[in-house]
Amino acid sequence: MIVGAGTVLDIQMAQRSLYAGAKFLTSPGLILDVVEFAAKHDVVIFPGALTPTEIITAWKAGADFVKVFPSAPLGGESYIRALTAPLPHVPLIASGDVNQKTAKGFILAGAAALGIGGELIPKEAIQFRQLNRILELANRFKGMVKEARSHQSSGCLRWLPLDSIARQGQRDFMVLRGDARQLRIEWRRAGSRQPLGQEITSGCTSVIHVDMCEVAGRKL
Numbered sequence: 033m034i035v036g037a038g039t040v041l042d043i044q045m046a047q048r049s050l051y052a053g054a055k056f057l058t059s060p061g062l063i064l065d066v067v068e069f070a071a072k073h074d075v076v077i078f079p080g081a082l083t084p085t086e087i088i089t090a091w092k093a094g095a096d097f098v099k100v101f102p103s104a105p106l107g108g109e110s111y112i113r114a115l116t117a118p119l120p121h122v123p124l125i126a127s128g129d130v131n132q133k134t135a136k137g138f139i140l141a142g143a144a145a146l147g148i149g150g151e152l153i154p155k156e157a158i159q160f161r162q163l164n165r166i167l168e169l170a171n172r173f174k175g176m177v178k179e180a181r182s183h184q185s186s187g188c189l190r191w192l193p194l195d196s197i198a199r200q201g202q203r204d205f206m207v208l209r210g211d212a213r214q215l216r217i218e219w220r221r222a223g224s225r226q227p228l229g230q231e232i233t234s235g236c237t238s239v240i241h242v243d244m245c246e247v248a249g250r251k252l
Contacts, residue, residue: 036076039060040066042065050075055076056078060080067090067095077094081098081099091122100124108137112141116141120142123145127147135176146173146177152166
C-alpha cells in the first residue's frame with residue numbers, strides 16, 4: 033500500500049504532507065505551484081484537470097498522471113474516451129462517480145487508473161472499523177480493473193500514440209482511432225488536411241502496410 037495526500041491546495045499543504053510521509057500528492061484542480069513543488073522534490077503528483085487545455089498544461093508542467101475531475105458531469109466514460117483520442121500519451125485518472133457499475137467502463141474508455149472515494153472507503157466502514165468490508169470493496173475494484181485491462185490487451189491496439197505516425201516522402205500515415213477490434217487509418221499528403229483515403233482493418237494485425245508506409249502494431 034502506498035499512502036499519499038489528497039486535496040492539496042497550496043505549497044504549505046504539500047510540505048506538511050511530505051513531512052507526514054506522503055508518497056504522492058493530488059488535488060481537485062490544476063495548481064501549478066503544487067505541481068512544480070512535487071517535481072522539485074521528486075514526489076509523484078497527479079493534479080486535477082477537466083478541459084483538454086488544463087490536461088495539456090498539467091502534463092507539460094510535470095504531472096505523472098492527470099486526474100480528470102469531475103468526469104461525470106461531462107459524460108463519464110464517454111468523456112474519457114473523447115480525451116484519449118487526441119491525448120493518448122497522457123495517463124488519465126478517471127475521478128468522480130466511479131463505482132462498481134462504472135469502473136470497468138472507465139478503464140475500457142482509456143483511463144490509466146481510477147480515483148475512488150466513498151465507494152471504496154464508506155464513512156460508516158471507517159466509523160465502525162470495518163476493515164474486511166474495505167478489503168472486499170478493494171478486491172472487487174481490483175478485479176474489475178484487471179478484467180477490463182485483459183480485454184484491452186486481447187486485441188492488437190487500443191490507441192496508437194502520436195509518435196507512431198509513419199512518414200515517407202510526401203505522405204503521412206496516421207492511425208486516427210482504434211480498439212481491440214479494429215483500427216481506422218487514414219493517409220494524406222504532408223501538410224494537407226484532405227485525406228487521400230482511409231481503411232478499416234479488423235482483428236489484430238502485427239504490421240499494417242499502406243503503400244510504402246508501415247506501422248508496427250503493439251499492445252498498450
